[in-house]
Amino acid sequence: MSKIKLTKNELKRQRDSLKQYQHYLPTLLLKKQQMQMKILEAKRLQAERQSVLTEKLENMAKWTGLFADPEVDLKAWTTPTKVDVSYTNIAGANVPVFEQIHFNEAEYDFYSTPFWIDKGLEEIRLMVELLMEIDVIKRQVAVLEKELRITTQRVNLFEKVKIPECLENIRKIRIYLGDQMANAVGISKAAKKKVDEKNLVMVMG
Secondary structure (H helix, E strand, O other), X not given: OOOOOOOHHHHHHHXXXXXXXXXXXXXXXXXXXXXXXXXXXXXXXXXXXXXXXXXXXXXXXXXXXXXXXXXXOOHHHHOEEEEEEEEEEEOOEEEEEEEEEEEOOOOOOOOOOOOOHHHHHHHHHHHHHHHHHHHHHHHHHHHHHHHHHHHHHHHHHHHHHHHHHHHHHHHHHHHHHHHHHHHHHHHHHHHHHHHHHHHHHHHHO
């Protein structure tokens, strides 16, 4: 703790600082709570999407032999051309949000390609979309967790350092100023007594 000046001006400065810390602390606590809730929501959504993806992958096992067909190459139609991501402000943090995914339009001869192509293409695209969405959610969680760490540090700084420091400084300054005032009153009384005694001697003499 740095040394403080034991003056009335310093007392006012400390009181102003304390008032400011106490004013902003509830806002920081609310922000911390919002961050924690949003992180839980994002992680629940991530788990939900991951569960759907895992189920899709398990179901796709029966398609493995079909995809091995050298005449069937779905890569051009299942590789994303663009992933739309927007950004939203959550308690001061700029968070990515998955919007949609774009693929090249599938153009193939319905008569010369296997009958399962449509369904296979739809399933693979859905899995790719889930993978992209999960990736964006992970980025969302990373941003929120970073902001939560910063907010928590500020809350701890205010609660455990700044506010107690101001309260202790105010206590010290008030004690010192109180002692100074008591001393001044004592000196004033002693001086008055001397003056009274002097006057009394002059009157009697």
